[in-house]
Amino acid sequence: MRMVAVLAVAALLTASSCGSGDDDKPPPSTVEVFTWWAEGGEKAGLDALVTRFNADCPGQRFENGAVAGGAGVNAKQALTQRMARHDPPDTFQAHAGAEMTDYIDAGQVEDLTAYYDSWGLREALPAGLIDDLTVHGKIYSIPANIHRANVIWTNPTVLSRAGITAPPNDLPSFIANLSALKAAGIEAPLALGRDWTQLMLLEAVLITDLGPDGFAGLFTGETDWSGSPVTKAINDFTVLLSYGNLDRDTLDWPQAERLLIDGQAGYQLMGDWEAADLTAKGFPGYGWFTFPGNGKTFQWLADSFTLSTGASNISGTECWLKTVSSASGQQAFNAAKGSIPARTDIPSTGFSPYQRSAMADWKSTTPVPSCAHGSACSQPWQTAVNAALNAFSTTHDPKTLQSALAQAATQFIRE
Incomplete structure (x- = not known):
């Protein structure tokens, strides 16, 4: 018993000495x-x-x-x-x-x-x-x-070589610029990535063809996904895809961005996190503009x-x-x-x-949400839309894509 008591006192003294001084701070x-x-x-x-x-x-x-x-x-x-x-x-x-x-x-x-x-x-x-x-x-x-999604980033050197010196005013002008780049030897003028990045592009086209209120209504049931304005937007989207890189479904956005940096593309649609990323990768001379036809719309x-x-x-x-x-x-x-x-x-x-520029626009433009980034739709709805876009990469059938988008909206708006 005496030996046990001695050991107990020794242990107590040891603990006391370890617990004194500035060095004995609790671990973070x-x-x-x-x-x-x-x-x-x-x-x-x-x-x-x-x-x-x-x-x-x-x-x-x-x-x-x-x-x-x-x-x-x-x-x-x-x-x-x-x-x-x-x-x-x-x-x-x-x-x-x-x-x-x-x-x-x-x-x-x-x-x-x-x-x-x-x-x-x-x-x-x-x-x-x-x-x-x-x-x-x-x-x-x-x-x-706050991020902005509907931004086109540019390689000004590539554009100037094709005689392009100003942002396009509308979607037909943008398509004409893409055609000019292709004629100048740029095989894939529009850098594209996997499904969700293609959804961003589709959303920007929908904003142009439906307007901000019509676009926002797609996610509340006020705008019909089966309507002719959506049909036009999907057809415009299909045209834009034809100017993109064929390996788009295998690339995430930084890999698609590399095409822009390396001069293999003139444009990329991506959220404004790309500004800091381009600078971090040693490409500070980029240009930017709001997606053609989106006007004073800030997709947040x-x-x-x-x-x-x-x-x-x-x-x-x-x-x-x-x-x-x-x-x-x-x-x-x-x-x-x-x-x-x-x-x-x-x-x-x-x-x-x-x-x-974005801070000023946030105070003066019309805000609309983004399904690609969760402000407009739930994750299951987003998953269904991305699946439809993945299927479209194989079928290349605009009618099937529109039908799938309309079906997803019917399912998730009712839930």
Whole structure:
């Protein structure tokens, strides 16, 4: 017994000595942040946000749960698998808007409404954006940014060699420019990637041919997917595809972007994360313009973050979300990523010429959502549309594509 007592006292003294001094700080708590930001401007933006998080949240450690894949295609599949086995990350990236519906209905994300009040977000964010984020009177995500989807990026050198010196005013002029590039020896004037990037292109054409209200109505049931305006848009879309690279279904957007950088294409339609990515890859001399015929329409999407139901580190996740929502966090993140802040109280100083232009447009143009990026449609609806586009790559049948799109809308609008 005496030996046991001696050992116990020794152990207590050892623990006491190890617990004294500045060197004995508790190990940091890990916050797993699940995103699809794995390269280029997206990764640069995430790194800037993590630096801000490390400064704002001492005692917390960022754990990168990124899964690569444009628009989150691969990440969403991995997240679905984790949710099914009840192994959620502490927080995950999701597109604000309709894409959040499935997570909310499944009880996989927590209500964050109280944070909007305590962190002053109702004053810092546009009222319209907060309305779009609200589901049944509650808010379940915090937006980090605003992106614009309907942007054409250009290689000015390639264009000038074909005698093209100004952006096209309308869709027929754009097609004429594509034809001129082809005549000048550019085999694939329009750089294209896989299904979701083709959906972005189709959406831009739909905005041109239907107008912003008609386009938005496609996702509320007010516009008929079987109507003649959609038929025209699909035919225009088919013409544009004929000027694209034949290997488009095997490329993600950065690989398609490489065609633009290397001078093998003159144009690429992509979200404005491409601005930062082109600069990061040593191609700062790009040009840009809103998709021809879209006029004063801003097709928006927003990356947002959640608090997962069952998160293992709630306090750390709260600190991550507060950093994401803060003026300093959004300044650092968006300046690096190429998007613009969701907050309206951040000056444009320090942002690129493109970002300053987008910040001005966000205040003056007509906003419409994007199915390709979850602000207009749910994930199952998005999956059905991408499947229809994949099938179209094989059948090349516009009527079948329109029928599939109309069938998907009938199914998901009624649900």
